[in-house]
Amino acid sequence: MSSATDKKNINLKLQVWRQKDGKSEGLFTTYDAQQVSPDDSFLEMLDGVNEKIIKNGGQPIAFDHDCREGICGSCGFMIDGNAHGPQKGTTVCQLHMRNFKDGQTIVLEPFRAKAFPIIKDLYVDRTAFDRIIEAGGYISSNTGSAPDANAVPIPKPDADEAFLSAACIGCGACVASCKNASAALFTSAKITHLALLPQGKVEREQRALDMVAQMDIEGFGACTTTGACSAACPKEISLINIAKMNREYLRASILKKQEATGGDMA
Amino acid sequence: MSSNYKLDSKIPSGPIESKWTNHKFNIKLVNPANKRKYNVIVVGTGLAGASAAASLGELGYQVKAFCTHESPRRAHSVAAQGGINAAKNYQNDGDSVQRLFYDTIKGGDFRAREANVHRLAEVSVNIIDQAVAQGVPLAREYGGLLANRSFGGAQVSRTFYARGQTGQQLLLGAYSGMMRQVDSGNVQLMNLREMLDLVVVDGKARGIIARNLLTGEIESHEADAVILASGGYSNVFYLSTNAMACSVTANWKAHKRGAFFANPCYTQIHPTCIPVHGVNQSKLTLMSESLRNDGRVWVSKIKGDKRPPAQIPENERDYYLERIYPSFGNLAPRDVSSRQAKFLVDQGHGAMGEQAVYLDFENSIKRLGEDKIAERYGNLFQMYDKITGENPYKQPMRIYPAPHYTMGGLWVDYNLESTVPGLFVAGEANFSDHGANRLGASALMQGLADGYFVLPYTLGNYIANTKLEKVQITHDAFKEAASTVTKNTEKLLSIKGSKTVESFHKRLGLIMWNKCGMSRTREGLTEAISEIKKLRQEFHSEVLVPGASNGINLELEKANRVADFIELGELMCRDALVREESCGGHFREEHQVDGEAKRDDEKFCHAAAWEWKGSAEKEQVRHQEELKFENVKLATRSYK
Ligand SMILES: Cc1cc2nc3c(=O)[nH]c(=O)nc-3n(C[C@H](O)[C@H](O)[C@H](O)COP(=O)(O)OP(=O)(O)OC[C@H]3O[C@@H](n4cnc5c(N)ncnc54)[C@H](O)[C@@H]3O)c2cc1C
Ligand code: FES
Numbered sequence: 001m002s003s004a005t006d007k008k009n010i011n012l013k014l015q016v017w018r019q020k021d022g023k024s025e026g027l028f029t030t031y032d033a034q035q036v037s038p039d040d041s042f043l044e045m046l047d048g049v050n051e052k053i054i055k056n057g058g059q060p061i062a063f064d065h066d067c068r069e070g071i072c073g074s075c076g077f078m079i080d081g082n083a084h085g086p087q088k089g090t091t092v093c094q095l096h097m098r099n100f101k102d103g104q105t106i107v108l109e110p111f112r113a114k115a116f117p118i119i120k121d122l123y124v125d126r127t128a129f130d131r132i133i134e135a136g137g138y139i140s141s142n143t144g145s146a147p148d149a150n151a152v153p154i155p156k157p158d159a160d161e162a163f164l165s166a167a168c169i170g171c172g173a174c175v176a177s178c179k180n181a182s183a184a185l186f187t188s189a190k191i192t193h194l195a196l197l198p199q200g201k202v203e204r205e206q207r208a209l210d211m212v213a214q215m216d217i218e219g220f221g222a223c224t225t226t227g228a229c230s231a232a233c234p235k236e237i238s239l240i241n242i243a244k245m246n247r248e249y250l251r252a253s254i255l256k257k258q259e260a261t262g263g264d265m266a
Numbered sequence: 267m268s269s270n271y272k273l274d275s276k277i278p279s280g281p282i283e284s285k286w287t288n289h290k291f292n293i294k295l296v297n298p299a300n301k302r303k304y305n306v307i308v309v310g311t312g313l314a315g316a317s318a319a320a321s322l323g324e325l326g327y328q329v330k331a332f333c334t335h336e337s338p339r340r341a342h343s344v345a346a347q348g349g350i351n352a353a354k355n356y357q358n359d360g361d362s363v364q365r366l367f368y369d370t371i372k373g374g375d376f377r378a379r380e381a382n383v384h385r386l387a388e389v390s391v392n393i394i395d396q397a398v399a400q401g402v403p404l405a406r407e408y409g410g411l412l413a414n415r416s417f418g419g420a421q422v423s424r425t426f427y428a429r430g431q432t433g434q435q436l437l438l439g440a441y442s443g444m445m446r447q448v449d450s451g452n453v454q455l456m457n458l459r460e461m462l463d464l465v466v467v468d469g470k471a472r473g474i475i476a477r478n479l480l481t482g483e484i485e486s487h488e489a490d491a492v493i494l495a496s497g498g499y500s501n502v503f504y505l506s507t508n509a510m511a512c513s514v515t516a517n518w519k520a521h522k523r524g525a526f527f528a529n530p531c532y533t534q535i536h537p538t539c540i541p542v543h544g545v546n547q548s549k550l551t552l553m554s555e556s557l558r559n560d561g562r563v564w565v566s567k568i569k570g571d572k573r574p575p576a577q578i579p580e581n582e583r584d585y586y587l588e589r590i591y592p593s594f595g596n597l598a599p600r601d602v603s604s605r606q607a608k609f610l611v612d613q614g615h616g617a618m619g620e621q622a623v624y625l626d627f628e629n630s631i632k633r634l635g636e637d638k639i640a641e642r643y644g645n646l647f648q649m650y651d652k653i654t655g656e657n658p659y660k661q662p663m664r665i666y667p668a669p670h671y672t673m674g675g676l677w678v679d680y681n682l683e684s685t686v687p688g689l690f691v692a693g694e695a696n697f698s699d700h701g702a703n704r705l706g707a708s709a710l711m712q713g714l715a716d717g718y719f720v721l722p723y724t725l726g727n728y729i730a731n732t733k734l735e736k737v738q739i740t741h742d743a744f745k746e747a748a749s750t751v752t753k754n755t756e757k758l759l760s761i762k763g764s765k766t767v768e769s770f771h772k773r774l775g776l777i778m779w780n781k782c783g784m785s786r787t788r789e790g791l792t793e794a795i796s797e798i799k800k801l802r803q804e805f806h807s808e809v810l811v812p813g814a815s816n817g818i819n820l821e822l823e824k825a826n827r828v829a830d831f832i833e834l835g836e837l838m839c840r841d842a843l844v845r846e847e848s849c850g851g852h853f854r855e856e857h858q859v860d861g862e863a864k865r866d867d868e869k870f871c872h873a874a875a876w877e878w879k880g881s882a883e884k885e886q887v888r889h890q891e892e893l894k895f896e897n898v899k900l901a902t903r904s905y906k
Contacts, residue, residue: 021817039543041653047768048546054766054812054821062820064336066509068549070649071434072340087652094652119480120818127457130337134449138442139401143321143718144392146399150356153410163403163428166435170339197401 009035010102014049016061017109022117028107031061038098042085043068043075045097061108063122070094070234073169076176077122078109083173083232091171091234111176115183115219126172128218129186135214136207137190139199158196165193167235174229174237180221185229187215188245189237195248205252212249273526273875273891276679277381282897286385289680290723294730301326304729307474307489309461309516311338313433313710314693315495316440317717323447325722330487331444332456332476334511334823339441342497342509343713346433347554347646349415349425350397350710352390357414361422363387370708371898373419373599374673374701375850375865377532377873380897381680382698389719390711394426396718400439404428415642417706418555419599419905425707430554430645436710440717459485460823461516462754463747464492464523464689471520471689472737475747477755479823482816484748484755486739491688491725494520495717498672498694500533502831502838503783504775506669507539507552513827514834517676517695525684526875526889528677528697530834531842534704534851535784536670537563537603540653540663541622550668551653553625554646555706558596560630560639561663563587563603565623569614575624575662586610594905601703601851602862602905604667608784609861617664626662667784671709673700673851674841677875677891681724682716685875688732690725692716697873702850755815758825763808767825770805774798774828774835782839785853791843798836802882805832833882844888845870867900 012033019026031053036045043065050060065075070091077092079085084092087099100106108122116124154162166189174185191208194200200207223242230239278289296304304327308319311333319331333341355361366387371378394412398404404426405413414423428435447453456476463475465486473488496516500506521527538553564583571578586606591598598606607623610616617624631639636659640647647658654664675697682690682698693713700708738744781794805828813819847870848854848863857864872890879886 037544037546039655040546041548044546044548047548051766051768054810055764057812059812060821062818066335066340066511067342067345068510069345069551070652071431072335072342072344072509073337074335074340089648090652094649096652096655098655123818125336127336130339130445130455130457133442134445136449138446139399140446141396141399141443142324143317143396143443143722146392146395149354149394149398149404150411154406155410156406156408159403159406159410162401163405163431163435166401166403166428166438167431169344169434170337193403194401197403199399199401 007038009037010097010100012036012100013105015105015107016121018061018121019118021120036097038096040097041068041093042095042097043093061122062120065093068093071169073171076111076171076173078111078176080107083111083176084234089234089236111172113175113181113220115181116172116175124172126170128220129170129172129183131218132183132187132211132214133190136203136210137194139194140203141199152198154197162193162196165189165196165237165241168237169235171234173232173234175220177228177232178221178224179226179228180224182223182229183215183218183220184223184242184245185233185237187211188241191248192241192244195244204248205255208245208248208252209256212245271685271877271889273677273889274679275379275891276681277379278680282380282384285381286388293723293727296726296730298326302328304328305330305489306491306493306725307487308332308493308495309474310341310495310497310693310695311441311444312341312343312495312497312693313437313440313713314695314717315341315493316437316444317714318493318495318692318721319453320440320443320447321718321722322725323444323452326452329447329453330456330489331453332459332461334458334460334479336458338444338455338457339438341437342512343437343710344434345509346710347430347552348556349417349427349432349707350393350436351417351424351707352394352426352711353387353424354391354394356412357423359422361424365422366390366424368898369420370699370705371701372903373703373705375703375863375903376701376871376895376900377849377893378699378701379893380895385720386699386712386715389715392719393711393714397436397439400443402428402435402439404435415556416559416597418558418597418603419594419705427556430643433710436714440714462519462751462826464520464686465743465747466523466686467737467741467743470687470732473739473744475751477751480818482819484751486744486748488737488739488744490729490734491690493690493692493721493725494676494695495692496695498675499831499834500669500672502774502835503669503778504771505542505547505550505779507536507550510549513830515827515830518830518834520676520684520686520689522878524686525689526677526877527674527837528873528875529674529841530838530876531782531845531852532673532702532850533669534600534671534673535604535667537600537607537667538625538665539668539670540650541620541666551649552668552670553650553663553665555600557625557643557646560634560642561596561625561627562629563596563623563625565610565615565617570619571615572619574618584615591905598905599703599705604784605853607667622664622666624662625665627658628662631659669779669783671704673697673702673704677873681727682720683724683728688728690721692721702852755822755826758809758811758822758829759815761807761809761811763810765808766810767821767828770801770809771828771831774801774832777801778835778838782842785855786842787855788843791839794839795836795843798832798839802832805829837876837886841874841876845874871900
């Protein structure tokens with residue numbers, strides 16, 4: 001077992017996107033990150049750089065973060081063109097400096113997407129995701145009206161699969177990694193999670209139609225089917241969700257049309 | 267409010283089993299058409315806040331839900347890993363409302379209010395029903411029914427879970443319920459807003475002042491009632507398992523406006539966290555208590571043993587929890603487990619001479635296979651590996667206690683109403699239910715109980731019984747509060763000293779950890795109080811806050827929070843100093859028998875609630891709520 005003391009600190013150069021606010025022009029600025037411990041997380045390394053900037057009378061680099069344990073979905077920016085950096089299945093707050101080499105130059109940029117306006121530096125606004133959920137990402141069950149939790153058994157494989165889709169943390173890496181800035185992985189994960197469960201079946205069609213419509217309203221692009229989203233996802237949400245969403249959407253559209261024309265639903 | 271103010275807990279009369287049922291029947295209702303006319307502010311969108319906002323929205327109230335995050339789903343409830351308790355007795359292992367009630371009272375070392383705890387145990391079962399109805403993917407058995415695991419301080423399996431993501435999944439459930447109310451227009455989302463003051467008009471809570479974290483604008487919001495669900499204050503220790511933005515600020519501002527702060531010294535140090543790795547560390551990561559279902563905790567029997575764990579033979583290992591607490595073993599509650607880890611490390615038994623003990627899965631992997639362990643704890647093992655670079659399937663985890671949860675908080679009565687009428691407090695932000703120590707998997711339960719099942723009744727009762735004249739944000743009370751906030755902000759920016767906010771927070775954290783942490787002494791606390799006083803003065807003359815008040819300014823946000831933590835830290839030490847006993851997480855070295863906490867029920871069988879006296883220079887006044895144990899016999903807490 002290695003202990004923290006026998007690991008060597010490293011020095012890095014950072015090229016960081018600095019942008020005062022949504023309206024201003026941005027540009028890259030270079031900073032030195034010195035004597036970085038390999039046990040530090042990427043954000044702790046940035047904390048160190050910020051402390052120095054502040055002491056020198058400058059404005060610290062703004063980035064969103066909170067839990068620093070890979071679950072709240074607050075953090076996220078591009079590191080050398082990869083959302084959340086080089087390590088698979090990892091948010092930037094969980095990325096540790098032992099993954100970088102002494103003397104390396106690292107480029108930091110915000111997630112770029114029309115639907116994610118830049119607030120400042122590496123900090124972007126992802127509230128479009130909330131509006132997609134608002135459009136139908138729920139099961140309508142008022143507090144107090146629920147039957148006993150074991151009244152409806154759910155096959156374990158369905159429950160497990162629903163969990164895997166529900167594991168999305170809403171960080172936006174999928175959008176940032178997609179050429180078209182599509183939110184298909186995010187939206188499909190929620191549609192799939194709820195469609196798999198008996199409780200979610202009642203609103204299944206309307207949910208798919210409304211959430212997909214909202215995705216378009218927010219200005220997200222169409223799915224490219226290249227899978228860049230899933231590859232960048234820190235929770236490794238599977239592409240199958242998107243296939244399922246397409247099916248859910250098609251199914252809902254057909255059923256709605258039949259309903260509208262009075263056709264047979266069978 | 268005068269110093270001889272009498273705390274009234276408003277516990278309903280009658281036998282404990284029927285108090286809540288009777289109370290619900292006796293309270294006044296607001297007619298459905300009238301609910302629409304009332305505005306409620308909810309500060310916080312964690313489990314407590316989101317569940318309250320969703321439920322009140324469904325009832326028809328006009329709700330404004332505030333959070334500091336860009337999305338309400340990012341509240342720190344999201345990080346809860348292990349599980350949520352409920353007295354469902356699905357395992358047929360002898361669980362019941364009565365047993366959950368008893369375990370929680372005992373777990374809290376007889377420092378919680380019986381009536382509240384009983385209600386919590388009663389509604390626990392409805393929470394699971396509600397969560398499942400919302401589509402929360404809780405773990406299931408092959409037959410399709412819900413699975414359970416065990417948590418510390420209980421001998422039954424009553425903990426429901428969603429792998430290591432119980433918090434995120436429950437929060438997404440409550441959040442989706444709230445977003446549905448946003449969709450139907452009953453809840454208005456006020457994200458990226460930080461409450462910086464409470465507005466009191468004619469003695470009642472009538473609104474808040476918030477800073478728009480994007481624009482920097484100071485906003486006034488009026489309401490008929492205010493709910494604080496702003497979480498806990500473990501970040502007073504700087505390093506804790508809380509998220510970076512968790513703060514006491516909402517609570518502290520309300521405290522300064524008349525809400526008493528109860529039992530601030532009751533903090534929980536969680537036994538199983540990843541140890542500190544270095545000076546730049548910004549937070550500590552929890553390894554869920556659920557791991558102790560299959561992991562065994564040990565240290566070397568030899569002092570100063572620097573050998574790697576694999577080289578320490580079985581007979582030289584001390585499985586100290588199994589040795590000291592044979593009936594609970596590795597599932598001994600948090601306070602006692604943490605304390606034993608500290609004792610052993612202080613005596614020189616730390617893992618490879620460092621501040622850590624082992625949590626070992628070797629036996630379980632042999633017994634159950636790596637696959638089974640991966641299914642149960644896969645994501646936790648992966649997280650451990652990412653942070654430490656070590657593979658816990660191959661070598662034991664190294665863990666150490668870390669600040670995690672705060673049992674103290676704003677004092678509330680049975681209705682969850684604070685000493686300011688119309689100000690309700692829910693979730694970790696209040697002091698109710700957990701006494702001096704919280705059992706694992708009980709915070710999620712309490713937050714959701716408060717939001718889904720208690721506040722919709724008790725807040726309605728307040729509104730139905732109270733004459734609430736319309737107030738406008740042009741009222742003098744709003745103007746005064748808004749100008750206080752503006753002045754404080756400008757002042758912080760104008761100091762332009764040479765020391766960063768972070769450096770003050772770190773120094774405060776060290777004082778708190780060393781002198782008001784896992785073990786406390788009269789001497790240490792007295793020193794801490796004077797050190798914190800000095801730190802406060804230094805902060806207000808030498809802090810460097812860059813930038814301006816308009817626009818996004820993350821350092822300014824931090825500075826506001828740290829200023830409040832410094833004041834809170836002093837109160838915590840004072841509370842710990844006055845409480846001349848040991849109970850739960852509050853361990854005073856002067857009061858122990860054989861290394862276990864020694865309560866003093868004669869003198870301290872009460873909750874302490876502190877009243878702010880107008881400025882940080884003035885000593886706060888301590889009030890007492892006597893605790894009566896009529897259903898569980900006051901006894902020495904033992905897990906041996
Ligand atoms: C790592 C970790 C693991 C845990 N695991 C478990 C577990 O397995 N089981 C269990 O029962 N408990 C667990 N707990 C404890 C439990 O998660 C928390 O006690 C609980 O979730 C707190 O919920 P809350 O709603 O009270 O507060 P939070 O979820 O912390 O929410 C606070 C909210 O208030 C907002 N807020 C705060 N201040 C302001 C302000 N001034 N203005 C506006 N908004 C504000 C925040 O933005 C946020 O929305 C764990 C805790 C941690 C830290
Ligand atoms: S900060 Fe929460 S996921 Fe990274």
